[in-house]
Amino acid sequence: MDTNAVLFDRLSGQILCTLTGHSKKTVRIWQGSEDGNYSCIHTLKDHAAEVEAVRVHATQKYFVTASKDNWRFYDASTGSRLTQVGVEASGQEGYTSASFHPDGLILGTGTTDGSVKIWDVKTQSKVAKFEGHVGPVTDMSFSENGYFLATAALDGVKLWDIRKLTRNFSTFSPYDSDTPTNAVEFDFSGCYLAVGGLDTRVCQVANAMIEWNVIRVLPDLSGIGKVTSVKFGTDAKYIAVGSMDRNLRIFGLQSCQPATQDKTVFC
Secondary structure (H helix, E strand, C coil): CCCCEEEECCCCCCEEEEECCCCCCCEEEEEECCCCCEEEEEEECCCCCCEEEEEECCCCCEEEEEECCEEEEEECCCCCEEEEEECCCCCCCCEEEEEECCCCCEEEEEECCCCEEEEECCCCEEEEEECCCCCCCCEEEECCCCCEEEEEECCEEEEEECCCCCEEEEEECCCCCCCCCCEEEECCCCCEEEEECCCEEEEEEEECCCEEEEEEEECCCCCCCCEEEEEECHHHCEEEEEECCCEEEEEECCCCCCCCCCEEEEC
């Protein structure tokens, strides 16, 4: 398994920096310098299980890590752990994904048993639990207005109304029952939702509560059929897609026609 993190220049595709020394159970905090280099300022070895997700708080001052043993909340500048929340008493609900609400006041976590938990960041109290997914929750994303949460798992994508804290108002399965959905991401406007698995699909909202239409299907050019991450660029003009062949591909999204070319940067 590749344990490096690589920074790219999007326009040229050139590697700017490679961050090394990672391992499955550790988290490293890197600080950039004026010359473009990065140095590791903190190495965190608190988790006893593999780290499944790292997400930065809206203030950029804090971050959360999720693992099958617990989730932990850290101060980014000092690397100090401010709090942690373990798994349920049964020990069967390890954390597999995480995402902060845009206002930074609540945190969503996905678990190995397919449930989604919503937490009050300040008090670390669980304020809601959503159930219904099959298999571990692989990814999640809040819409920028904070109204909706998209979650992904083996059975596809579920959309939840955060204002009601209990309602799953839409479910769609882009792939067959043996193909998990590995990634999901709202764009900044909340009008588009990207889904990654066997390929990458971009959905546009027609009616947030009723209809999400697939407007683009981006082929998995890796040839192995496993997209692992998707991220929208500024104003949803492009999308970055990571896959198991260790490549990062950039697709333009200016039109609704299928992309004929992509930019690939090699890891």
